[in-house]
Amino acid sequence: MSELIRVENVHKIYRMGDVEVPALRGVNVVIDRGEFVAIxxxxxxxxxxxxxxxxxxxxxxxxxxxxxxxxxxxLSHDEWAHIxxxxxxxxxxxxxxxxxxxxxxxxxxxxMYYGFAGRQRHQRALEVLRLVxxxxxxxxxxxxxxxxxxxxxxxxxxxxxxxxxxxADEPTGNLDxxxxxxxxxxxxxxxxxxxxxxxxxxxxxxxxxxxxRRVVFRDxxxxxxxxxxxxxxxxxxxxxxxxxxxxxxTF
Amino acid sequence: MLFMTFRIALRALGRNKxxxxxxxxxxxxxxxxxxxxxxxGEGAKERIREQIAxxxxxxxxxxxxxxxxxxxxxxxxxVRTLVDEDRRAMMEELPSVAFASPLxxxxxQVVAGNLNWSTVVYxxxxxxxxxxxxxxxxxxxxxxxxxxxxxxxxxxxxxVAERLFGADDPIEAVIRIKxxxxxxxxxxxxxxxxxxxxxxxxxxxxxxxxxxxRIEHDTRVRTIMVSTVSADRVKEAEEQITALLRQRxxxxxxxxxxxxxxxxxxxxxxxxSARVMAILLGAVASISLLVGGIxxxxxxxxxxxxxxxxxxxxxAVGARSKDIMLQFLVExxxxxxxxxxxxxxxxxxxxxxLKAWAQWPTLISPPVVAVAxxxxxxxxxxxxFYPAKKASTLDPIEALRYE
Numbered sequence: 192m193s194e195l196i197r198v199e200n201v202h203k204i205y206r207m208g209d210v211e212v213p214a215l216r217g218v219n220v221v222i223d224r225g226e227f228v229a230i231x232x233x234x235x236x237x238x239x240x241x242x243x244x245x246x247x248x249x250x251x252x253x254x255x256x257x258x259x260x261x262x263x264x265x266l267s268h269d270e271w272a273h274i275x276x277x278x279x280x281x282x283x284x285x286x287x288x289x290x291x292x293x294x295x296x297x298x299x300x301x302x303m304y305y306g307f308a309g310r311q312r313h314q315r316a317l318e319v320l321r322l323v324x325x326x327x328x329x330x331x332x333x334x335x336x337x338x339x340x341x342x343x344x345x346x347x348x349x350x351x352x353x354x355x356x357x358x359a360d361e362p363t364g365n366l367d368x369x370x371x372x373x374x375x376x377x378x379x380x381x382x383x384x385x386x387x388x389x390x391x392x393x394x395x396x397x398x399x400x401x402x403x404r405r406v407v408f409r410d411x412x413x414x415x416x417x418x419x420x421x422x423x424x425x426x427x428x429x430x431x432x433x434x435x436x437x438x439x440x441t442f
Numbered sequence: 443m444l445f446m447t448f449r450i451a452l453r454a455l456g457r458n459k460x461x462x463x464x465x466x467x468x469x470x471x472x473x474x475x476x477x478x479x480x481x482x483g484e485g486a487k488e489r490i491r492e493q494i495a496x497x498x499x500x501x502x503x504x505x506x507x508x509x510x511x512x513x514x515x516x517x518x519x520x521v522r523t524l525v526d527e528d529r530r531a532m533m534e535e536l537p538s539v540a541f542a543s544p545l546x547x548x549x550x551q552v553v554a555g556n557l558n559w560s561t562v563v564y565x566x567x568x569x570x571x572x573x574x575x576x577x578x579x580x581x582x583x584x585x586x587x588x589x590x591x592x593x594x595x596x597x598x599x600x601x602v603a604e605r606l607f608g609a610d611d612p613i614e615a616v617i618r619i620k621x622x623x624x625x626x627x628x629x630x631x632x633x634x635x636x637x638x639x640x641x642x643x644x645x646x647x648x649x650x651x652x653x654x655x656r657i658e659h660d661t662r663v664r665t666i667m668v669s670t671v672s673a674d675r676v677k678e679a680e681e682q683i684t685a686l687l688r689q690r691x692x693x694x695x696x697x698x699x700x701x702x703x704x705x706x707x708x709x710x711x712x713x714x715s716a717r718v719m720a721i722l723l724g725a726v727a728s729i730s731l732l733v734g735g736i737x738x739x740x741x742x743x744x745x746x747x748x749x750x751x752x753x754x755x756x757x758a759v760g761a762r763s764k765d766i767m768l769q770f771l772v773e774x775x776x777x778x779x780x781x782x783x784x785x786x787x788x789x790x791x792x793x794x795x796l797k798a799w800a801q802w803p804t805l806i807s808p809p810v811v812a813v814a815x816x817x818x819x820x821x822x823x824x825x826x827f828y829p830a831k832k833a834s835t836l837d838p839i840e841a842l843r844y845e
């Protein structure tokens with residue numbers, strides 16, 4: 192099916208003592224395979240809560256969340272862990288790599304929890320690291336890599352188990368504008384050439400412009416959903432950069 | 443999967459080697475101390491067991507005087523109520539008794555030529571050789587002819603022979619005890635040290651009749667050493683001797699005027715006090731193991747807090763609660779197990795050094811080593827459980843937000 196994500200009337204209420212805080216107040220959205228969506232909104236708008244639910248890290252108070260046709264909102268924690276391992280890849284603002292661990296081992300981490308054997312893990316990790324352009328630095332520790340390189344390692348880790356969905360939370364938040372542009376172009380290429388669905392949270396409009404669709408949250412609801420495609424500047428830059436040839440890798 | 447977790451745990455421990463080592467120190471010391479203490483205790487027990495074997499588990503000593511008279515211990519020196527006929531009667535009339543010899547001892551200067559040596563002189567009968575199961579190195583033991591005649595003959599131990607005669611043959615030489623000349627008729631085989639640390643070869647044996655007539659001028663008997671037919675008839679012999687002596691001494695309703703001591707009981711008492719000591723020392727060492735375990739729990743709790751972010755990342759990429767729990771448990775067990783292994787090596791090493799350098803007997807017992815190793819693993823599981831549980835129940839969203 193072409194639908195990857197279906198969210199139906201999802202509410203999320205946080206209870207702090209006697210006070211009830213509604214974070215999501217009836218969100219409805221469908222995201223198809225191969226889409227590149229940017230989620231925007233000020234803090235408190237519910238976008239982070241929404242991402243947590245999409246990423247199977249939190250449970251909706253009411254409403255339903257379907258991932259690849261399967262209702263996942265009500266699954267057990269162990270089943271969620273399996274989905275996070277195999278079907279979703281996370282990219283964080285702070286990179287969240289394991290320190291004193293090489294890039295290669297960082298990328299191998301999801302495969303360890305899936306039970307892959309050593310040599311298989313090794314080969315696959317090298318593959319994705321080459322895909323993101325870090326084939327030469329696989330043994331480096333995070334503190335020996337620049338911010339942009341660390342984020343590439345994180346992206347490689349997110350890709351390693353061939354997920355259907357990448358969730359990125361402010362992936363360029365800790366990067367300068369040049370590096371941010373590089374990372375966003377990488378996302379564009381992955382989306383365009385590998386047909387990976389990407390859902391990205393950002394509060395910067397320039398970054399959101401790289402996406403094909405922009406969804407804006409306010410006060411726990413979606414207030415706008417713009418499918419007008421990426422802005423011209425971003426795609427010009429993307430066309431100018433080297434694209435990933437299919438014979439260099441197999442995704 | 444377990445092997446993978448093992449590697450992940452080892453790598454995590456390796457990231458901060460100094461901290462891991464310091465945490466292990468409690469276990470290392472605890473296990474090392476337990477192994478060494480038990481080795482010393484076992485060694486002492488074994489030594490005593492050897493001494494019992496050399497002395498004979500079937501030996502009794504009959505002493506004159508009761509252990510208490512009117513609530514006061516009189517000791518065996520003051521009262522002399524045993525006579526030689528008591529001894530002969532024991533051998534003739536009691537089926538459980540094999541041999542009985544009188545035994546009196548005194549410390550004296552023994553002179554040979556221009557050399558003298560202070561040693562212990564014993565008055566015995568020919569039966570003594572069978573009771574003590576003591577072989578002859580040269581010449582012969584005292585015989586009935588000697589005792590009949592109160593002959594001035596003597597048997598010397600290896601140490602006395604070396605001291606007074608060096609490499610020369612002492613047989614037929616003359617030694618003087620209290621200025622009385624004695625002819626050496628035999629040299630005893632080497633016996634070594636007793637369990638009390640006394641050199642048994644530093645002794646001289648003369649007929650008890652000679653001791654009574656010529657040296658002590660007293661015909662009463664100091665003690666009677668008895669050997670039973672077999673070790674399991676010792677209790678029977680005690681009862682029979684008691685009955686016989688009561689009858690011979692015409693005691694009627696009065697309490698015993700003699701005491702019977704069982705050498706095996708004495709040795710057992712010494713052995714059990716050695717065991718109690720070992721258990722006490724072992725308990726103290728176990729406490730240090732416990733403290734080591736608390737140290738592990740402490741450090742693991744700190745570690746879990748420090749690695750909150752890392753746990754969140756692992757959960758985000760697919761680690762389940764039980765994966766995290768297993769990882770930290772394995773870390774704790776690996777730390778405890780490694781500490782235990784080092785401790786075992788340390789314990790074995792120090793007890794070997796003690797054996798070589800201080801001449802203390804030590805015995806490493808393999809079951810104790812195995813138990814110590816398993817116990818340190820158990821300490822790891824027990825004290826690692828709470829931190830591991832804590833780690834596994836972290837909320838990934840909160841953990842990822844942790845600074």
